[in-house]
Amino acid sequence: xxxxxxxxxxxxxxxxxxxxxxxxxxxDFREQNPDTQVVAVVSAMAGETNRLIALARSxxxxxxxxxxxxxSSTGEQVSVALLAMALIELGLPAKxxxxxxxxxxxxxxxxxxxxxxxxxSTIRATLQQGFIPVIAGFQGITESGDVTTLGRGxxxxxxxxxxxxxxxxxxxxxxDVEGVFSTDPRVCPQARLIDRISHDEMLELASLGAKVLHxxxxxxxxxxxxxxxxxxxxxxxxxxxxxxxxxxxxxxVVTGITYRADEARLTLHKLPGGIQSLSRVxxxxxxxxxxxxVISQSGIEDQLANVSFTVPDxxxxxxLELAQALVPQLxxxxxxxxxxxxxxxxxxxxMRSHTGVAAKMxxxxxxxxxxxxxxxxxxxxxxxxxxxxxxxxxxxxxHESFIEMKPELxxxx
Amino acid sequence: xxxxxxxxxxxxxxxxxxxxxxxxxxxDFREQNPDTQVVAVVSAMAGETNRLIALARSxxxxxxxxxxxxxSSTGEQVSVALLAMALIELGLPAKxxxxxxxxxxxxxxxxxxxxxxxxxSTIRATLQQGFIPVIAGFQGITESGDVTTLGRGxxxxxxxxxxxxxxxxxxxxxxDVEGVFSTDPRVCPQARLIDRISHDEMLELASLGAKVLHxxxxxxxxxxxxxxxxxxxxxxxxxxxxxxxxxxxxxxVVTGITYRADEARLTLHKLPGGIQSLSRVxxxxxxxxxxxxVISQSGIEDQLANVSFTVPDxxxxxxLELAQALVPQLxxxxxxxxxxxxxxxxxxxxMRSHTGVAAKMxxxxxxxxxxxxxxxxxxxxxxxxxxxxxxxxxxxxxHESFIEMKPELxxxx
Numbered sequence: 001x002x003x004x005x006x007x008x009x010x011x012x013x014x015x016x017x018x019x020x021x022x023x024x025x026x027x028d029f030r031e032q033n034p035d036t037q038v039v040a041v042v043s044a045m046a047g048e049t050n051r052l053i054a055l056a057r058s059x060x061x062x063x064x065x066x067x068x069x070x071x072s073s074t075g076e077q078v079s080v081a082l083l084a085m086a087l088i089e090l091g092l093p094a095k096x097x098x099x100x101x102x103x104x105x106x107x108x109x110x111x112x113x114x115x116x117x118x119x120x121s122t123i124r125a126t127l128q129q130g131f132i133p134v135i136a137g138f139q140g141i142t143e144s145g146d147v148t149t150l151g152r153g154x155x156x157x158x159x160x161x162x163x164x165x166x167x168x169x170x171x172x173x174x175x176d177v178e179g180v181f182s183t184d185p186r187v188c189p190q191a192r193l194i195d196r197i198s199h200d201e202m203l204e205l206a207s208l209g210a211k212v213l214h215x216x217x218x219x220x221x222x223x224x225x226x227x228x229x230x231x232x233x234x235x236x237x238x239x240x241x242x243x244x245x246x247x248x249x250x251x252x253v254v255t256g257i258t259y260r261a262d263e264a265r266l267t268l269h270k271l272p273g274g275i276q277s278l279s280r281v282x283x284x285x286x287x288x289x290x291x292x293x294v295i296s297q298s299g300i301e302d303q304l305a306n307v308s309f310t311v312p313d314x315x316x317x318x319x320l321e322l323a324q325a326l327v328p329q330l331x332x333x334x335x336x337x338x339x340x341x342x343x344x345x346x347x348x349x350x351m352r353s354h355t356g357v358a359a360k361m362x363x364x365x366x367x368x369x370x371x372x373x374x375x376x377x378x379x380x381x382x383x384x385x386x387x388x389x390x391x392x393x394x395x396x397x398x399h400e401s402f403i404e405m406k407p408e409l410x411x412x413x
Numbered sequence: 414x415x416x417x418x419x420x421x422x423x424x425x426x427x428x429x430x431x432x433x434x435x436x437x438x439x440x441d442f443r444e445q446n447p448d449t450q451v452v453a454v455v456s457a458m459a460g461e462t463n464r465l466i467a468l469a470r471s472x473x474x475x476x477x478x479x480x481x482x483x484x485s486s487t488g489e490q491v492s493v494a495l496l497a498m499a500l501i502e503l504g505l506p507a508k509x510x511x512x513x514x515x516x517x518x519x520x521x522x523x524x525x526x527x528x529x530x531x532x533x534s535t536i537r538a539t540l541q542q543g544f545i546p547v548i549a550g551f552q553g554i555t556e557s558g559d560v561t562t563l564g565r566g567x568x569x570x571x572x573x574x575x576x577x578x579x580x581x582x583x584x585x586x587x588x589d590v591e592g593v594f595s596t597d598p599r600v601c602p603q604a605r606l607i608d609r610i611s612h613d614e615m616l617e618l619a620s621l622g623a624k625v626l627h628x629x630x631x632x633x634x635x636x637x638x639x640x641x642x643x644x645x646x647x648x649x650x651x652x653x654x655x656x657x658x659x660x661x662x663x664x665x666v667v668t669g670i671t672y673r674a675d676e677a678r679l680t681l682h683k684l685p686g687g688i689q690s691l692s693r694v695x696x697x698x699x700x701x702x703x704x705x706x707v708i709s710q711s712g713i714e715d716q717l718a719n720v721s722f723t724v725p726d727x728x729x730x731x732x733l734e735l736a737q738a739l740v741p742q743l744x745x746x747x748x749x750x751x752x753x754x755x756x757x758x759x760x761x762x763x764m765r766s767h768t769g770v771a772a773k774m775x776x777x778x779x780x781x782x783x784x785x786x787x788x789x790x791x792x793x794x795x796x797x798x799x800x801x802x803x804x805x806x807x808x809x810x811x812h813e814s815f816i817e818m819k820p821e822l823x824x825x826x
Contacts, residue, residue, distance in 0.1 A: 016472045052491070059429045059495050060502040067501070070509050071494035074487035078465070081484035082472050088480070089473040096483050100513070101558055122558075145514055145535075 003037045003127070005171040007137065007159030010046035012174050012233035013079045019045075022174075022233065023086035026132065030092065037127050039166065040094075040134045041159040042083055044075025049138075065110035069139075069149045072111075073099065076136035076155075084134045094132040097122065099139035099147065104158065106140035112151035113140055115158070118165035135162060153214020160217045164224035170241075171226050173213060174233040179240030180205065180212055182403045183257040188396045190404055194255060195238065198245040201255045202228075204347040204381045218242065245349060253350035253357060254402035260343045261391050263293070264316030265374070266323055270304040270333035277330060278307060284322045290315045294343065294376040294385055304333075308374065310385060313339055341373065342391035345383040346398055358382050364401040370394050416450045416540070418584040420550065420572030423459035425587050425646040426492045432458075435587075435646065436499035439545065443505065450540050452579065453507075453547045454572040455496055457488025462551075478523035482552075482562045485524075486512065489549035489568075497547045507545040510535065512552035512560065517571065519553035519561045526553055526561035528570060531578035548575060566627020573630050577637035583654075584639050586626060587646040592653030593618065593625055595816045596670040601809045603817055607668060608651065611658040614668045615641075617760040617794045631655065658762055666763035666770060667815035673756045674804050676706070677729030678787070679736055683717040683746035690743060691720060697735045703728045707756065707789040707798055717746075721787065723798060726752055754786065755804035758796040759811055771795055777814040783807050 006026065013019050026038055052072045056063040063071075080096035087094035103122055106113035126133040137155030140148045150157055156173060163171035178193055180202065185191040197205075199222035206215045212230050221228045221242065231239025245251075271277060275297050282292060292309040299306050311319045316337055323335040351357050358375075361382055365372060370393065372384035386394055419439065426432050439451055465485045469476040476484075493509035500507035516535055519526035539546040550568030553561045563570055569586060576584035591606055593615065598604040610618075612635035619628045625643050634641045634655065644652025658664075684690060688710050695705060705722040712719050724732045729750055736748040764770050771788075774795055778785060783806065787798035799807055 016468070019472060055429070055491070056495065056498060059432060060498045062502075063498050064501045067494040067497045067509055070497075070511070071491055074490045077487045077490070078468070078484055081480040082469065084480045084483075085469060085473045085476050088477045089475075096480055098483070098560075147511075 001035055001037050002169045003039060003166050005039045005041060005159050005163040005166065005168045006174060007041040007155060007171065008043065008083075008174045008233060009155065009176075010043040010048070011176045013042055013083065014046040016082070018233075019079070019082050020086050022083060023090050023092075025174075025233065026087060027090050027092055036169070038132055039123060039127070039162060039168070040083065040132060041137045041155060041162055042076060042079045042134060043137050043155040045079050048075040048078065066146060069110045069147050072149055073136070073139040073147050076138050080134045080136045087132055087134070092132055093130050094134050095126050096134045096136070097126065098136050100141035100145070102133070102135045102162070104140040104161070106142060106148045106150065108142040108144070108146065108148065110146075111149055113142075113148035115140060115150065115161045118161055120162075120165040123162065123166065153216050156214050156217035157220055160220045160224070160226055160228065163226045164220070168226065170229055171221065172229045172231060172239075174231060175212060176232065176234065177212060177230075178232045178235055178237050179230050180242075180256070182255065183395055183399050184259070187259070187392045188257075188399045190399060192403060193237075194240050196241045196243060196248055197255055198248055198349050199228075199242055200245060200380055201347055201349055202242045204345070204378075205256050205258055248349075251350040251353070252348055253354045254346045254348035255350075256347050257395055257398045257402065258345050258347065259391055259395050260312070261388060262313040263310045263341050263343050263385070264313040264319075265308050265310050265338045265341050265385065266316065266319055267306055267308040267336050267338070268323060268327070268330065268332045268334075269306050269336065271307050272304055272331045275305070275307055278309075280330065281323055281326055284326060285311070285319055288315075288318060288322065290319050290322075294374050294383060296374045310341065310343065310374070340388045341385050342388045343383050343385055344391060344394045344398065345381050346402055347381045348402075349380050351380050351382075360401060361398065364397045365394055368393050368397045370397070414448055414450050415582045416452060416579050418452045418454060418572050418576040418579065418581045419587060420454040420568060420584065421456065421496075421587045421646060422568065422589075423456040423461070424589045426455055426496065427459040429495070431646075432492070432495050433499050435496060436503050436505075438587075438646065439500060440503050440505055449582070451545055452536060452540070452575060452581070453496065453545060454550045454568060454575055455489060455492045455547060456550050456568040458492050461488040461491065479559060482523045482560050485562055486549070486552040486560050489551050493547045493549045500545055500547070505545055506543050507547055508539050509547045509549070510539065511549050513554035513558070515546070515548045515575070517553035517574065519555060519563065521555040521557075521559065521561065523559075523561055525564035526555075528553060528563065528574045531574055533575075533578040536575065536579065566629050569627050569630035570633055573633045573637070573639050573641070576639045577633070581639065583642055584634065585642045585644060585652075587644060588625060589645065589647065590625060590643070591645045591648055591650050592643050593655075593669070595668065596808055596812050597672070600672070600805045601670075601812045603812060605816060606650075607653045609654045609656060609661055610668055611661055611762050612655055613658065613793055614760055614762055615655045617758070617791075618669050618671055661762075664763040664766070665761055666767045667759045667761035668763075669760050670808055670811045670815065671758050671760065672804055672808050673725070674801060675726040676723045676754050676756050676798070677726040677732075678721050678723050678751045678754050678798065679729065679732055680719055680721040680749050680751070681736060681740070681743065681745045681747075682719050682749065684720050685717055685744045688718070688720055691722075693743065694736055694739055697739060698724070698732055701728075701731060701735065703732050703735075707787050707796060709787045723754065723756065723787070753801045754798050755801045756796055756798055757804060757807045757811065758794050759815055760794045761815075762793050764793050764795075773814060774811065777810045778807055781806050781810045783810070
């Protein structure tokens with residue numbers, strides 16, 4: 001019998017009627033696929049984790065992290081018990097398994113632990129006894145028996161890790177969207193549901209802001225070769241399959257257009273040594289968990305360059321403050337900031353074998369009088385920094401050029 | 414270093430400010446007793462267990478009991494984490510321990526499990542590392558790793574069991590009353606706080622309706638020789654010590670007066686075979702969890718007796734129905750019920766060595782024109798069944814005779 005893992009996020013189990021809906025969804029899948037065993041992985045009911053953390057903060061100023069994990073892990077404990085009950089009521093034998101029962105071993109970084117190993121013996125034994133294992137996501141246990149939680153995106157990572165341990169056929173991530181779209185449907189109504197995409201592309205789309213899956217879980221899936229399916233709990237549909245590149249039948253040149261509307265560009269003027277001397281600035285920013293993105297250098301004159309880099313706008317004031325404090329030590333003339341910029345990217349593994357994507361991209365932007373201020377490329381992505389007011393125009397123009405029309409590009413190389 | 418166990422019930426940890434109050438109480442005890450180690454055992458915040466059970470019932474009609482335990486055990490998990498955080502904030506290193514972490518092994522009767530063993534190694538290791546162990550009451554784990562809960566009075570039993578395993582100096586049960594009183598202060602304002610009482614007496618007082626401690630926990634304490642202290646979380650005071658009989662310096666003849674106001678008396682008229690033929694009635698009642706209390710037989714004539722027994726009034730209609738259904742099979746003439754009776758008892762281990770307690774009791778009742786309808790005795794208790802309207806009068810009269818005045822009775826035998 002093959003095994004599939006089905007992961008249900010907080011919105012999918014947000015209240016009792018939704019938990020019962022999930023139970024019916026599992027029953028229907030079992031009826032349609034009698035030869036496939038199901039393992040469920042469940043998040044806390046939407047809002048529950050935040051409620052528990054607020055409870056801790058109402059008690060003490062700085063909650064101890066070990067105890068915060070004991071507290072917040074009750075969120076998933078409640079939802080697995082309720083889903084198991086709902087499955088049993090539908091006549092499907094089910095058993096909840098907490099992180100320690102499912103033997104999900106993590107390191108001891110409380111509130112942000114990483115899975116180190118899964119001993120699948122209990123999960124397999126539960127399946128063999130005819131039960132549907134309903135596993136608490138987001139939690140694990142340390143070697144010394146302490147409860148841990150996995151931090152952001154944790155339940156997705158639990159699901160992928162369980163799927164990898166069980167060598168599952170696929171890991172279904174049920175969420176409140178129908179899958180991964182070629183761009184943000186709110187900006188571009190022509191956005192299409194992507195049916196298949198590679199892990200690499202998904203990683204670029206996820207880190208660029210498509211909020212469907214946490215990058216760590218995609219990375220995990222890629223590393224262990226787990227096919228992921230992103231689909232809606234509420235609206236039946238095929239969803240988007242995220243698979244090995246070798247399993248993609250055809251590789252469109254561009255799979256998706258993503259953007260981050262609220263970026264800021266920080267510039268250090270007349271910096272001696274150019275980009276090479278920036279490490280102290282980056283170190284200072286990294287200590288505050290501010291990570292720089294696109295970097296460029298311009299106007300080198302007498303060994304002095306203007307160096308710009310982008311950061312998320314919400315941390316840009318802090319970043320400017322840190323940079324300005326370092327200006328005297330760096331020997332720069334000063335630091336300035338431009339808050340009204342956005343980043344727009346085209347992503348596709350087809351770029352590896354096709355030339356002319358950048359030219360086509362600039363052409364599409366030029367038609368709309370959008371002038372890129374900075375450019376950054378990887379082998380499957382090209383990003384441009386543009387004034388914020390053109391962000392949506394640029395997304396639509398690029399979507400039209402690359403997704404809606406078959407682009408004519410250079411030969412496969 | 415000696416060890417004490419301190420157990421805090423749901424009211425004591427009923428909200429965040431009360432949890433912080435408990436943390437301060439533990440800190441103050443530690444400061445005053447630097448050579449005594451503290452182990453805390455904690456219930457769920459008041460109302461939380463009921464909220465969780467209601468959540469389960471809003472999901473399914475008959476919640477699976479294994480899953481109900483997974484769900485309801487989160488109540489204690491939340492309170493131990495919060496109390497540990499509050500202790501840490503006060504500068505006291507603390508670690509929460511769930512049932513499985515504290516290695517509280519139970520049988521697998523979900524929702525009503527019994528503790529089978531406690532492996533104290535984790536608790537001792539936690540103490541040795543300088544942490545205050547904050548143990549989740551009410552929960553344990555089966556041999557196969559399933560979460561269980563102990564049923565009613567469970568957290569008290571957890572605390573006593575932990576104290577027994579650690580050979581603790583005492584087990585403090587913090588509650589919302591100052592201790593065990595010689596009778597119900599609402600009925601008799603002269604009620605006195607008992608300073609020391611034997612386990613046996615406490616068992617009689619508890620089973621007779623003093624709602625301070627669950628009988629199972631007293632029984633456990635007696636069996637393992639754990640001194641119990643019942644005291645208030647909110648009002649400082651010595652509380653009541655429940656100790657081995659041999660540790661009582663003087664044994665008052667009567668320690669306490671208890672009552673159950675709402676009893677009912679069921680009578681089977683002209684029953685062939687008398688009390689001996691009642692087993693079928695008692696079996697039928699026991700199946701419905703109705704337990705009979707005082708039994709008496711009167712008016713034997715031609716081998717036919719009138720047999721009466723008492724049951725709690727809230728189940729008396731059900732009991733009458735069951736008895737009436739059996740009347741034809743038993744060959745009795747009929748069954749009737751008297752709903753307006755109460756049971757009043759005097760309890761004291763001094764009765765073992767003093768004579769004349771019953772006579773003194775009837776004398777006190779007679780002075781108030783109260784005529785006992787049924788009587789039941791054990792070696793440390795005498796109970797009378799009286800009309801309900803005299804219940805409070807009888808309690809006050811007996812309290813005056815036995816507790817407020819030194820009774821003059823026969824010599825020690």
